[in-house]
Amino acid sequence: MLDLEDFLPYRLSVLSNRISNGIARTYQSRFDLGVTEWRVIAIVGRYPGVTATEVADRAAMDKVAVSRAVSRLLDAGRLERRENHPDRRAKRLYLSEEGESIHDAIVPAALAFERDLLEALEPEERRRFLDSLERLAEAAERHC
Template sequence: MTITSRPPETTTTGLKLDDYLPYRLSVASNGVSGLIARAYEDRFGLTIPQWRLICVLAEDLALSQGGIVARTGMDKVTVSRAAQGLLKRRLISRRDHQRDGRSHILALTQEGTHLHSEIAPLALAYEAALIAGLAPSEVALLKRLLSRLQGAAQALGG
């Protein structure tokens, strides 16, 4: 909530938490992620990683797990577990790769495709609600800035 009036200032350092970008970013992201995660979990029994897999496969049709890792930056362990969960529910299928016995090709089943088409409008509605009141140009700028931050973080540490 961050309600309280903030009287005394001691810092000579010029660091104020409420103005510190990484903090703001984290708080905003946690709020949004929490909201979305609860929605998917409650209504469809999907975790965020599972939902991401479904989205990626809906876009790219078929990928190996390594391909999903490259595409999303998720951890390979996370992808592996998400894939196992989706497999159990038969939302994705898993064919052996012809040329590479280690690798498998993941793709949405019909059921998975159906679920995706069912959830996508909800996801878009959430996004729309979040950005309600913002000008399209502001949203575009926001996305550009987020990419920039992500790139800078990666360059600095990754």
């Protein structure tokens, strides 16, 4: 007998969607920004000069999704792209001034959201939880 409401994969999926949508609401309408675009901005803000492939690896996103997000961000003037010598296949990505200002507007709200969530747990409980989450992620990687 499988009770969906008690089933870990289902519970994780509901929680994850709820949180992602909650954060997304803070930037989607305000900046006309999708979740994948936001992730690209987050990665490029953290690692200026990354290539699209590196973004895909770091964000666990499909390279096609990254390509699309990058091209929308370029069109909107939120990213800049420069040559990557000597490999001319890849291009290095940087936030434009506008990209920076979006990044700087969203990051504090995102971190505050995370903090609010984690404050539902006692410090010790929180430490254990994040630790267990890491162990589960490793188990899932082994298993999939």
